[in-house]
Amino acid sequence: MSEAAIDINAIERELRQMWQEQENPPDAGGQAVIRALTLNLIARMPDDHWADLAMTVAPALTAHHPNRTVIVIDRPGQTTELQASVQALCTLTSGGRAQVCGEQVTISARGASAGQLTSLILPLLVPDLPVVLWAPGAQPLAQPLVQRLYRLCDRLIVDSATFADPVRELTELATFEQATNGAPAVSDLGWTRLTPWRELTAQFFDTRPFLPHLHRIDEIVIEYAAADRPNPVAALLFAGWLASCLKWTPLEEAVGIEGETIQLYLRRPAVGVGPAAIRLVSVEIRPVAHSAGEGLVRLILRAVDNQRAEFVVELTGEAGHACTRATIAGAAPIERTATIERATLADLLSSELRLLSRDRTFAAALHVAAGLARRFPV
Amino acid sequence: MATSAFNNPLRAGLRIGRTPEPCTMVIFGSSGDLTSRKLVPALYNLARERRLPGGFSVVGFARRDWTDEYFRDLLREAVNVNSRSGPVDPELWASFAHGIQYHRGSFDDAEAYTSLAERLAKIDTERGTGGNRVFYLATPPDAYPTIVAQLGAHGLAHSRGWTRIIIEKPFGHDLASAQALNAEVLSVFDEDQVFRIDHYLGKETVQNILIFRFANGIFEPIWNRNQIDHVQITVAETIGVEDRGGYYDSSGALRDMIQNHLMQLLCLVAMEPPSVYDADAVRDEKVKVLRAIRPLSVSDTVRGQYGPGSANGLPVRGYREEKGVSPTSQTETYVALKLFIDNWRWAGVPFYLRSGKRLPRRVSEIAIQFKSAPTMIFADTPLNDLDPNVLAIKIQPDEGISLKFSSKTPGQPQIRPVTMDFRYGASFGVTSPEAYERLLLDCMLGDGTLFTRRDEVEASWALLTPILQAWAEGPPQPFPNYEAGSWGPAAADEFIARDGRYWRRL
Numbered sequence: 001m002s003e004a005a006i007d008i009n010a011i012e013r014e015l016r017q018m019w020q021e022q023e024n025p026p027d028a029g030g031q032a033v034i035r036a037l038t039l040n041l042i043a044r045m046p047d048d049h050w051a052d053l054a055m056t057v058a059p060a061l062t063a064h065h066p067n068r069t070v071i072v073i074d075r076p077g078q079t080t081e082l083q084a085s086v087q088a089l090c091t092l093t094s095g096g097r098a099q100v101c102g103e104q105v106t107i108s109a110r111g112a113s114a115g116q117l118t119s120l121i122l123p124l125l126v127p128d129l130p131v132v133l134w135a136p137g138a139q140p141l142a143q144p145l146v147q148r149l150y151r152l153c154d155r156l157i158v159d160s161a162t163f164a165d166p167v168r169e170l171t172e173l174a175t176f177e178q179a180t181n182g183a184p185a186v187s188d189l190g191w192t193r194l195t196p197w198r199e200l201t202a203q204f205f206d207t208r209p210f211l212p213h214l215h216r217i218d219e220i221v222i223e224y225a226a227a228d229r230p231n232p233v234a235a236l237l238f239a240g241w242l243a244s245c246l247k248w249t250p251l252e253e254a255v256g257i258e259g260e261t262i263q264l265y266l267r268r269p270a271v272g273v274g275p276a277a278i279r280l281v282s283v284e285i286r287p288v289a290h291s292a293g294e295g296l297v298r299l300i301l302r303a304v305d306n307q308r309a310e311f312v313v314e315l316t317g318e319a320g321h322a323c324t325r326a327t328i329a330g331a332a333p334i335e336r337t338a339t340i341e342r343a344t345l346a347d348l349l350s351s352e353l354r355l356l357s358r359d360r361t362f363a364a365a366l367h368v369a370a371g372l373a374r375r376f377p378v
Numbered sequence: 379m380a381t382s383a384f385n386n387p388l389r390a391g392l393r394i395g396r397t398p399e400p401c402t403m404v405i406f407g408s409s410g411d412l413t414s415r416k417l418v419p420a421l422y423n424l425a426r427e428r429r430l431p432g433g434f435s436v437v438g439f440a441r442r443d444w445t446d447e448y449f450r451d452l453l454r455e456a457v458n459v460n461s462r463s464g465p466v467d468p469e470l471w472a473s474f475a476h477g478i479q480y481h482r483g484s485f486d487d488a489e490a491y492t493s494l495a496e497r498l499a500k501i502d503t504e505r506g507t508g509g510n511r512v513f514y515l516a517t518p519p520d521a522y523p524t525i526v527a528q529l530g531a532h533g534l535a536h537s538r539g540w541t542r543i544i545i546e547k548p549f550g551h552d553l554a555s556a557q558a559l560n561a562e563v564l565s566v567f568d569e570d571q572v573f574r575i576d577h578y579l580g581k582e583t584v585q586n587i588l589i590f591r592f593a594n595g596i597f598e599p600i601w602n603r604n605q606i607d608h609v610q611i612t613v614a615e616t617i618g619v620e621d622r623g624g625y626y627d628s629s630g631a632l633r634d635m636i637q638n639h640l641m642q643l644l645c646l647v648a649m650e651p652p653s654v655y656d657a658d659a660v661r662d663e664k665v666k667v668l669r670a671i672r673p674l675s676v677s678d679t680v681r682g683q684y685g686p687g688s689a690n691g692l693p694v695r696g697y698r699e700e701k702g703v704s705p706t707s708q709t710e711t712y713v714a715l716k717l718f719i720d721n722w723r724w725a726g727v728p729f730y731l732r733s734g735k736r737l738p739r740r741v742s743e744i745a746i747q748f749k750s751a752p753t754m755i756f757a758d759t760p761l762n763d764l765d766p767n768v769l770a771i772k773i774q775p776d777e778g779i780s781l782k783f784s785s786k787t788p789g790q791p792q793i794r795p796v797t798m799d800f801r802y803g804a805s806f807g808v809t810s811p812e813a814y815e816r817l818l819l820d821c822m823l824g825d826g827t828l829f830t831r832r833d834e835v836e837a838s839w840a841l842l843t844p845i846l847q848a849w850a851e852g853p854p855q856p857f858p859n860y861e862a863g864s865w866g867p868a869a870a871d872e873f874i875a876r877d878g879r880y881w882r883r884l
Contacts, residue, residue: 195393199428202388206397207431209508211386245387318469324432326506334400334506336432337473338425351393361391 006082006107008123014086015103037102039130039353041069042121042153044145046137048073051108053345054134058104060346062089065353066102068126074145077111084108084120114144121149130154132353133184138164141176153184157352160190160233161294167373170233174370182358190234191362192348196340197296198241200313200324204301210326213309214246214301217268219282221300226287230260233369234296235285239264240369241361242301248281250368255375261286264372279305290315292342315340398822400433401510401539402501404494406485406525407517408438408449412546414456417516420814422457422466425474429819433505435477437497441484449480462812477505485521491532498534509539512821518625519548523562530566544573544821547638548629549830552846553839560832573821574830578639580813583777583802585828587646587744588660590771590779598651600748602723607766609729610745610882611643614737616689618862619711623702630709631681632842635733638830641668641838643773644729647744648719657826661834668837670721676848680870681855682712684736687862694736694862708854711735714870715845716877730874732881736862741884742773756793765795768882777802 043058045051051073058069069089087104105124109117125131133153135146140158150156163169177186205214220242222235242248248266256263264283290297298314312325322340327333343351389396403421405413424430438449454475458465481497483490502509513529515522522545529535529543545563550556563572578584591597600606613635619626626634645664652659685696698705712734719729748767768782778801785796820828860867865881874881 196428198388199392199394202386202392203397203428203431205386205388207399207433207506207508209506214387242388245390316469321467321469326432332504334433335473336476337469338428338432339467339470354393359391 006084006120008120011084011086011105011124015105018086018088018103037068037126037129038065039067039132040125041065041067041353042125042131042133042149043069043071044133044135044140044143044149045071045073046143047075050136051106055104055106057344057346057349058102059089060344061350061353062102064350068102068124068129069104070121070124071104071106072117072121072145073106073108074112074117074143075110079110080112080116081110082107082112082116082120114148117145118148122152130356132157134349136189137162139169141169141172150180150184155185155187155352155355157187157189157349160188160237161193161231163231163233166231166233167236167376170236170366171370171373174366177363177366185355185358186363186366187352187355187359188237188362188366189345189348189352191237191359191365192351193295193343194234194238194241195351196322197238197299197313200322200338200340201242201299201301201311204311204324204326207326210309210311210328213303213307213311213328215268216279216303216305216309217242217246217281217301218279218304219300219302220284221298221302222283222285222296223288223298224285225290225292225294225297226260227289227293230287231294232262232285232287236262236369236373237365238296238299239283239285240367240372241365242283243368244361244364250372250375251280254372255377257377262376291319295342394427394429395819396823397429397431398434398819399510399539400431400435400505400507401512401822402435402437402498402505402507403512403514403818403822404437404439404481404498405514405516406439406521407515408480409440409442409444410516412516413438414453415460416812416814417514417818418453419457419461420812420818422461422471422474423463423811424815424819426463426467426470429815433477433507435479435501435505435507437494437501438478438480439483439490439494440480441482443482444480446478446480450475450478453478485517485524485528488528488531491528491534495532495534498537502539507539509537509541511537511539511541512818513541513543515543515545519546522559526563526566535566535571540571540824541567542571542573542821542824543567544575544818546575548633549574549638549835550839551629551633553836553843556835556839560836564832569832570824570826572832573817573826574835575817576638576642576830577813577817578642578773579828579830580815580817581773582811582816583771583773584643584646585816586779586802587643587771588655591647592651601746603725603727605748606727607747607749608727608877608879609647610747611640611647611729611731611743612745612882612884613640613643613733613742614739614884615733615735616737616740618684618689618694618697618736619700619703621701623700625702626711627703627707627709631711631713631733631735632846636713636715636731637838637842640731640733641841642830643742643744644717644731645834647746647771648724648729650723655827657829658831660827661831665831665833665837666721667719668834668841670719670724671841672718672720674715674717674841674845676845676852678717679713679715679845680867680873681710681849682734682860682867682870683707683709683855683857684711684734684860684862685858687736687864689736689863696858696862697736698858708849708857710849710855712737712860712866712870714866714873716873728877728879730879730881732866732870734860734866737865738863739884740775743882743884744771744773745769745882746771764793770882 043054045054054071085106089102089104131153132155134157136159205211224235248268251265254265262285266281268279268281301311303309307329310327316323320341325333325335550559645667648667649663652663683697697711698707714732717729746769750766770780772778781798782795784793787794
């Protein structure tokens with residue numbers, strides 16, 4: 001890794017140089033290193049801690065999404081400092097030889113204006129490839145650099161688990177998503193972490209005899225792990241997802257809060273006929289102490305009226321595993337253990353990078369969740 | 379199928395596909411190699427990736443006197459050794475193994491099927507499998523008719539859920555036997571319950587042939603007789619007959635490889651675009667290709683049998699010295715053949731197919747060779763020095779696609795062929811799932827696209843059976859005629875050289 005003053009041409013030159021050094025001699029048996037770029041990733045990092053994370057994530061991404069990563073460490077400061085460096089990121093074959101390589105440019109800035117940074121970033125993007133902006137941390141939408149860049153991007157990735165004022169920022173994200181209408185597409189890694197939970201929940205109802213129970217759910221309990229400051233956004237998004245899929249609509253008085261427990265009330269569409277067919281669904285969201293540290297811990301979907309049915313997904317004592325259990329009308333529960341691996345930051349990003357357009361399921365869940373969040377007492 | 383009638387609203391936008399309904403898979407011949415090497419590792423990996431529902435159960439049906447416990451331990455060991463994800467995750471295995479049972483019985487014992495029916499009914503209530511069943515015939519082919527008849531006689535061919543049957547290759551050994559087997563199977567099951575497996579179709583790269591052809595706009599206009607000179611399909615194995623000598627000696631390369639795997643590859647390369655991607659539309663188009671193939675005569679084929687030689691630097695026996703093989707065997711271990719597809723797209727374009735055992739490299743590929751540039755304007759390079767453009771679809775190993783084209787040598791007035799390479803592993807950086815994972819899941823979901831339909835099997839046999847007959851009636855061949863570790867008999871090189879072409883050096 002070599003240091004250089006900020007000169008775009010110098011960075012480009014260095015990138016070219018780097019590739020020439022990587023090339024193997026063109027003998028018949030040797031395989032050349034493949035420079036395979038599938039996208040530009042701009043990682044806007046708020047501080048050094050995040051910058052370190054980005055440096056570990058970018059190489060891990062190369063395996064699935066070889067890319068040009070531009071890491072921008074955007075720190076506040078009185079005087080302006082700017083530094084840039086260039087690096088190749090390679091996946092190695094079992095023999096330890098570089099096989100597929102992407103590129104990483106790091107711009108370390110202090111006290112730089114958004115305009116200055118943008119003028120450095122834009123010429124560094126590889127043409128004709130999608131541009132993804134990853135902006136973790138608190139208040140991503142309020143960052144001048146994000147405000148300046150998002151229109152040029154195909155996707156903006158934030159992480160609601162890192163929001164400082166989670167419920168308010170959730171509503172802001174929803175407003176932004178609606179206003180931009182898919183340009184850029186919006187991703188939230190907090191939502192990505194719900195994927196295995198959504199899969200396991202949905203799988204109950206791939207079983208034909210269980211499907212009717214899905215339309216008569218009366219109670220939901222969502223427990224999430226919380227340490228000092230509970231962040232209920234993931235649980236709200238999960239509730240929003242169920243509500244949007246099942247066409248539940250919030251009641252007038254939809255939200256009740258007791259301590260850290262959030263109680264939501266929605267109306268579910270008629271299953272049968274007659275006025276009694278429209279029924280209430282209650283959703284209880286509560287933080288619990290759990291070794292997982294963050295994310296969902298237990299999920300209960302329950303139909304109580306008439307025939308009792310209960311569907312539970314919960315983490316087991318063994319890290320990375322969950323137990324799913326379906327109990328219908330007092331019959332013996334049908335149980336199994338499934339993997340529910342703790343995804344790394346690189347896994348989460350990778351999964352979002354696979355999407356090419358607006359994630360409509362997420363958008364629908366986000367808008368319902370934000371609609372509920374807006375009714376929270378201030 | 380009935381599966382389209384119900385719709386899970388939570389499925390929309392989920393990033394993995396639908397999971398099948400809970401079901402019980404009954405594996406006949408579960409003490410065999412296929413079960414421990416492929417089937418159970420595939421099922422375990424599906425469970426590991428959350429692709430199987432809770433309640434999914436396995437019943438092993440075989441003759442040996444084993445207990446459930448012993449069977450589970452055996453399978454656990456098999457998964458440890460054979461799974462692409464490495465040794466089992468103990469907690470996950472415990473939950474998976476909970477659904478595994480062993481059912482002792484011989485295939486012709488009516489009593490064993492009565493008790494199987496009872497056992498399945500019990501699993502249906504205890505594990506919520508609702509009568510959904512897959513019967514997997516992982517037995518020697520001569521047991522198929524017995525098992526099918528017994529299943530029918532004991533009312534196991536239909537249930538209150540769905541019932542499907544998976545039949546391994548070989549499906550018959552000629553047209554008459556394939557028709558007879560089809561008749562027997564279809565007297566008990568309906569065609570949409572029958573899943574004839576050809577594991578080549580489960581390979582990601584094979585499925586990618588259709589994606590490559592029909593999801594890209596630029597290839598279809600050149601995919602015809604106007605641009606293509608010829609097509610070569612090669613499936614080469616380095617192994618000999620291993621411990622299958624007895625079976626192989628009554629079969630041979632034409633039956634074992636060409637009739638199923640190579641004909642499938644041919645169909646995928648040559649078929650017209652289906653109107654939709656569903657089981658019947660795709661298979662309709664494949665059958666049309668098979669039916670458009672001009673009848674073959676013996677002069678369109680070359681056969682070979684390997685003699686002693688070497689593999690990986692070690693001396694190896696000749697075919698006739700292999701265990702279970704007759705010392706005067708006339709069975710072919712190598713086949714090359716040329717065929718024409720008489721339709722508007724392919725008229726006049728030869729397709730060369732070759733497959734053999736004890737060849738120097740294990741490689742499967744399809745090479746599309748395009749016509750050369752019509753005139754040569756670069757004076758220093760004579761036209762016949764130019765390599766034609768070749769699009770190679772590599773199925774294994776090094777899965778990928780490469781395109782060879784001519785390029786100027788830097789600084790010199792010379793033209794050299796270069797290749798543009800797309801490698802699966804490099805571009806996606808993930809290990810592809812095993813073929814059996816995809817196929818087992820598809821069967822449980824009721825999707826027969828990647829399975830062989832009755833008319834496909836019969837059309838393929840109809841084409842090749844006359845060759846088998848002519849070979850059997852013809853004079854004995856001077857076997858062995860190629861050395862183990864070489865690229866087949868010299869006659870095969872002469873065969874293609876007569877057309878002014880040559881086999882690709884692989």
